[in-house]
Amino acid sequence: MVEKIRASVIGASGYGGAEAVRLLATHPQINIVHVTADSQKGREMSNLYPNLRRYVDQTMIEADAEAIGRDSDVTFVSLPSGKAMHMVLPLLEGGSKVIDIAADFRLHDASLYPVWYKFEHAxxxxxxxxxxxxxxxxxxxxxxxxxxxxxxxxxxxxxLALLPLIRSGKAQTSGIVIDAKSGVSGAGRGGGGGFGYAEVNENLSAYSVTAHNHTAEIEQELSGAAGGEAPVRVVFTPHLVPMTRGILATAYVPLAEELAESEALALYDDMYADEPFVRVLHDALPQTKATLGSNYCDVTVRINPRTQTAIAIAAIDNLGRGAAGQAVQNMNLMFDLPEATGLAFPGVFP
Structure with missing residues (x-):
């Protein structure tokens, strides 16, 4: 019998960490070794998250990176940005691979962290x-x-909404506008003021206008995909909508050359033809409900011929493809497992 991979989750009491625990609990190649939560230490995981009863009844402990590194083949770190960077050295030295679900290692340039995250990288x-x-x-x-x-x-x-246009050279590298809507679980379990039911229900609001820290990440990866000397620049505005889970991103993209809608869709079909968790829609538009609880991204593109603008739309579950589902998919790759292991299930509908 093949020995199972020993996995631990640091920060298991938060929504992203708990979703990772949920997915790992039924993963056929995983044995969950530790679940940690300093604020909830001594409490059973299934007491905090009753959906996990009979699946994960372990007691949450305080994080000891050295011990977890020795005990684990892989450690998922789901902590607020600025915390994971202090744990990487002992985890790696202990022999564990590390998957950081927060932002501490997404940007290549350390000088960008004080600009976008307001801390120096440790x-x-x-x-x-x-x-x-x-x-x-x-x-x-x-x-x-x-x-x-x-x-x-x-x-x-x-x-995922923009890559086929950017890689093909059909899009301009400036003037891209991304309008995105997220459910409130994106703020995390400790989301803070303004995220209570009374504030969120029957309400729609923008936030972090011109300054959301995910802008740097989007521009870094799009610039790399463009392959040219000119960096890609975007205007990104996130919005909070009164639902628990899901993200709908709509990107308005000035075209670099004339492009028919059938040609644009063909770009998406070609790029994502062999991707297990991207579904290109032709006769429908993405909606968050169709990806709820799954690792899928539904994506499409439409062309406005009058303005020569591409409208690219993607829907994901922010805790699935936007966090824990993506993390498990990456873990599968890191351990040479079939990529869809533990993730091959549809979303929840309605």
Missing amino acids: APTYLGEAVYGLPELHRDEIRQTRLLANPGCYPAAAL
């Missing part, structure tokens, strides 16, 4: 080693890495 030497975990861009590198930077939820949707 482990800049690891930024060159970390691989950005979007398989559609970096599958070969993901297979080889021991340090994985899981994409942010908004970038996962925005990048």
